[in-house]
Amino acid sequence: MSLFDLYFKSIYQDRWPLLQSSLLAEEMKTSRSCFEGHASYYMDSASILAAAALGVQPGDQVLDLCAAPGGKTLVLAEKLAGKGLIIANELSRDRRMRLLKVIEEHVPEKFHSLIQVTGYDGNQFGLKKANQFDRVLLDAPCSSERHLLHEDPSMKDWKESRTKQLAMRQYSLLCSALLSVKPGGVVVYSTCSISPLENDGVVERLLKKKEGTVELDWIVQEDEASKVSGIEKTSCGFQIFPDRASGAGPIYFSRLKKIRS
Numbered sequence: 001m002s003l004f005d006l007y008f009k010s011i012y013q014d015r016w017p018l019l020q021s022s023l024l025a026e027e028m029k030t031s032r033s034c035f036e037g038h039a040s041y042y043m044d045s046a047s048i049l050a051a052a053a054l055g056v057q058p059g060d061q062v063l064d065l066c067a068a069p070g071g072k073t074l075v076l077a078e079k080l081a082g083k084g085l086i087i088a089n090e091l092s093r094d095r096r097m098r099l100l101k102v103i104e105e106h107v108p109e110k111f112h113s114l115i116q117v118t119g120y121d122g123n124q125f126g127l128k129k130a131n132q133f134d135r136v137l138l139d140a141p142c143s144s145e146r147h148l149l150h151e152d153p154s155m156k157d158w159k160e161s162r163t164k165q166l167a168m169r170q171y172s173l174l175c176s177a178l179l180s181v182k183p184g185g186v187v188v189y190s191t192c193s194i195s196p197l198e199n200d201g202v203v204e205r206l207l208k209k210k211e212g213t214v215e216l217d218w219i220v221q222e223d224e225a226s227k228v229s230g231i232e233k234t235s236c237g238f239q240i241f242p243d244r245a246s247g248a249g250p251i252y253f254s255r256l257k258k259i260r261s
């Protein structure tokens with residue numbers, strides 16, 4: 001048994017064999033046409049739910065901190081309904097190019113000015129743009145076990161230190177997201193990891209360290225939630241894992257409200 005198997009078996013116990021085989025199955029993507037008359041984008045229904053959980057309203061100033069390739073940016077842009085602004089930020093130059101292409105192909109030209117693509121390290125936003133956004137999406141870089149398993153089903157190179165290191169990076173990005181949102185504003189933290197350290201673990205740490213400035217906000221967009229089966233509540237958010245969600249996910253998300261700066 002690999003270290004990967006042992007680690008996740010100790011977490012998921014009897015559930016692990018089914019969860020593991022569902023991660024190895026083909027991904028379930030649905031086609032989403034965010035703008036009428038424009039090309040559909042294929043994405044996981046659980047990813048759409050996570051992006052919609054931000055509750056973007058027309059006129060909002062939105063930050064999409066880790067945006068490429070851009071599926072969730074499209075969902076946020078759809079919800080703006082032609083008014084407001086999205087800063088779609090992505091550190092990697094190559095992935096930023098993909099993001100620009102996705103926007104060009106899937107968003108009508110008249111709405112292009114509503115999306116500004118930037119290439120900063122997401123950790124800088126908190127200090128440089130403190131208290132500026134109504135809503136911030138942090139779809140964080142994560143272990144992405146489903147993709148890792150597809151690349152190497154034996155997972156011979158997997159180490160526990162990898163998920164611990166990612167949890168630290170995610171926590172730092174989440175602090176930046178929280179700083180950059182206005183008091184009263186909303187942050188959605190999401191990953192496609194099944195590691196609790198990268199999910200509830202990151203949010204629990206934030207709630208503890210920033211006590212009094214942030215709280216959990218359990219709102220889910222019912223229209224999008226009705227399209228996804230097997231949504232499970234966790235201690236700080238929701239998870240949609242493929243063994244219980246007819247192949248969708250894995251996605252974790254937590255919605256947070258900033259009470260004060």
Ligand SMILES: C[S@@+](CC[C@H](N)C(=O)[O-])C[C@H]1O[C@@H](n2cnc3c(N)ncnc32)[C@H](O)[C@@H]1O
Pocket residue numbers: 065066067068069070071072073089090091092095120121122123139140141142
């Ligand atoms: C999970 S992916 C985002 C997926 C995207 N939200 C979507 O729906 O298509 C995470 C992204 O974060 C980017 N990234 C990693 N570290 C970053 C950082 N410090 N600042 C900004 N982006 C970063 C990665 O290059 C990657 O494209």
